[in-house]
Amino acid sequence: MNKNQLLSEPFLQLPTETSIQVVWFTEFFGTCHQVRYGEKLEKIVPARTSKLTRVREDAQSRTLEAYQSVTDREIWRHQAEITDLNPGEKIPYQVTSFQENTAIRSNIYTLTPRPKKGTNLKILLTSDHQLMPMTAANLQKVSETIGQVDAVFLAGDLVNIPDRASEWFDDSRGGAFFPCLQGRANYPLTKNGIQTIYKGGEIIQNAPLFPAIGNHEVMGRFSTSIDLNEQFKDAIPEFIAKKLAEDIAAINENWLKNHAFNTETYEEIFSLPQNKYYSLTFGDIYLVVLYITNIWRNPNLEPNARGRYYEKQRDLDRPERWGYGQHIFEPIAQGSPQYQWLEKELNSREFQEAKYKVVMFHHPPHTLGGNIVPPYTDPVQTIERDATGKVTSVRYDYPQENDYIIRDLIPLLESAKVNLVFYGHSHLWNRFLSRKGMNFLESSNVGNSYGAYLGDKKRPVPLDRNYAAIGNPNGLEAIIPNIAPLVDWVNQPLPYIASNDVTVFSILDTEKGTVSSYRFDTRYPDSEVIKFDEFDFFSIGEV
Ligand SMILES: [Fe+2]
Numbered sequence: 001m002n003k004n005q006l007l008s009e010p011f012l013q014l015p016t017e018t019s020i021q022v023v024w025f026t027e028f029f030g031t032c033h034q035v036r037y038g039e040k041l042e043k044i045v046p047a048r049t050s051k052l053t054r055v056r057e058d059a060q061s062r063t064l065e066a067y068q069s070v071t072d073r074e075i076w077r078h079q080a081e082i083t084d085l086n087p088g089e090k091i092p093y094q095v096t097s098f099q100e101n102t103a104i105r106s107n108i109y110t111l112t113p114r115p116k117k118g119t120n121l122k123i124l125l126t127s128d129h130q131l132m133p134m135t136a137a138n139l140q141k142v143s144e145t146i147g148q149v150d151a152v153f154l155a156g157d158l159v160n161i162p163d164r165a166s167e168w169f170d171d172s173r174g175g176a177f178f179p180c181l182q183g184r185a186n187y188p189l190t191k192n193g194i195q196t197i198y199k200g201g202e203i204i205q206n207a208p209l210f211p212a213i214g215n216h217e218v219m220g221r222f223s224t225s226i227d228l229n230e231q232f233k234d235a236i237p238e239f240i241a242k243k244l245a246e247d248i249a250a251i252n253e254n255w256l257k258n259h260a261f262n263t264e265t266y267e268e269i270f271s272l273p274q275n276k277y278y279s280l281t282f283g284d285i286y287l288v289v290l291y292i293t294n295i296w297r298n299p300n301l302e303p304n305a306r307g308r309y310y311e312k313q314r315d316l317d318r319p320e321r322w323g324y325g326q327h328i329f330e331p332i333a334q335g336s337p338q339y340q341w342l343e344k345e346l347n348s349r350e351f352q353e354a355k356y357k358v359v360m361f362h363h364p365p366h367t368l369g370g371n372i373v374p375p376y377t378d379p380v381q382t383i384e385r386d387a388t389g390k391v392t393s394v395r396y397d398y399p400q401e402n403d404y405i406i407r408d409l410i411p412l413l414e415s416a417k418v419n420l421v422f423y424g425h426s427h428l429w430n431r432f433l434s435r436k437g438m439n440f441l442e443s444s445n446v447g448n449s450y451g452a453y454l455g456d457k458k459r460p461v462p463l464d465r466n467y468a469a470i471g472n473p474n475g476l477e478a479i480i481p482n483i484a485p486l487v488d489w490v491n492q493p494l495p496y497i498a499s500n501d502v503t504v505f506s507i508l509d510t511e512k513g514t515v516s517s518y519r520f521d522t523r524y525p526d527s528e529v530i531k532f533d534e535f536d537f538f539s540i541g542e543v
Pocket of ligand 1: 157214215362425426
């Protein structure tokens with residue numbers, strides 16, 4: 001524990017036209033946590049302090065202090081509301097926490113309330129950071145190339161294990177979540193025998209962050225002894241948790257968080273307009289953020305995998321150990337509470353009058369990446385038994401016609417004339433355009449890639465089912481970048497970037513009405529960042 005410094009620099013949340021929240025973390029309870037702001041830092045606002053309730057470390061944590069087993073970590077969160085602001089004005093601020101009469105201060109940054117309509121904005125579109133090798137380099141190049149952005153839209157998968165504190169704050173490899181987005185990373189990346197230290201970008205101290213929930217924001221069943229990676233994977237559907245419950249009287253919302261899955265740490269760290277899905281106006285943008293993600297299960301068909309298609313052979317007689325396939329955390333099917341909420345949002349005057357209509361969520365509707373298979377739907381379980389009643393196989397099917405994103409969500413977004421659907425999850429860059437002119441962008445080749453599936457590179461799918469081994473199963477063709485695409489070995493332009501050497505970021509520019517994507521080749525640390533694609537928000541489809 002370090003008592004002489006803040007655990008994070010401050011970051012900005014929840015701007016309104018006259019206010020904004022400043023948030024930071026310490027490893028001490030302390031006193032007099034406050035924000036000073038104004039031209040001479042002459043105004044003071046005290047912060048409210050709370051303690052994170054679930055953050056822990058374990059033997060897999062990469063921390064300076066080694067942990068033998070699952071251990072609680074004491075971390076306090078401070079939040080101050082700055083209220084008397086005017087749109088457009090940028091005001092210096094600094095946070096201070098006192099520890100035993102010693103003032104511990106952050107650097108001085110700039111805050112500004114929510115921009116008015118007509119303000120020219122540059123927004124960073126990013127996702128899937130997860131402490132991956134190129135993340136710090138990526139965010140450093142954002143700062144160096146664009147300067148200060150006005151907001152960050154992050155389509156999920158911020159860290160790997162949400163309850164592991166060090167992944168957010170101080171992973172000893174130097175690339176934790178906050179350091180990368182605050183210019184305080186210290187991440188050595190070695191390419192061709194040359195090491196470069198990347199610092200990330202000083203981004204979220206000066207611009208609000210709007211995240212979506214990815215599968216890596218969801219923690220599974222709670223335990224004080226099982227290691228955190230296992231707890232992360234140990235999420236089960238709520239209806240199964242209820243079935244497995246020993247004491248039915250104990251079942252309530254809190255019980256379900258511990259016995260099915262939860263996003264508690266994510267919700268404790270961020271201050272969002274509503275919790276799990278939300279919407280907001282930001283300048284000329286109306287942003288809708290949805291909670292669309294399912295658990296990732298192993299595509300392996302081996303009998304020893306708790307997979308997406310089969311349960312592990314050894315556990316067939318122990319349903320409490322099953323994974324229940326790639327179950328969905330929050331329904332988005334037509335008629336679900338989230339779908340109904342979305343319908344209302346899309347019917348609101350504020351949405352309909354917005355110049356740029358953007359919808360962000362984690363799971364891809366269109367991609368060449370691996371995670372689009374199997375379809376996004378509730379797993380259909382088939383249990384086979386022998387003559388004695390003993391379970392001999394448990395398998396899961398995902399009927400293509402019940403893909404909730406394609407069947408229910410996309411038609412709704414298209415009829416509402418959404419301009420851009422932004423998502424992540426497969427760790428590559430590719431984009432699509434629907435016939436009605438709705439743009440789809442996955443810009444998740446940030447820290448690493450899990451590849452694109454075209455040509456000879458096939459997704460691992462069971463041979464007896466019709467899941468797409470290559471291409472985008474949902475119909476649209478990936479668009480070849482229109483400025484400077486990468487090329488294959490016979491010099492043909494590629495409709496994607498899926499690379500562990502080349503990192504990509506995208507910028508939404510409300511002045512030009514464009515989304516531009518940039519690439520940086522980490523093998524050549526002195527090379528230029530290259531703008532390789534740019535599309536218009538008001539792309540015209542075929543109809
Ligand atoms: Fe993901």
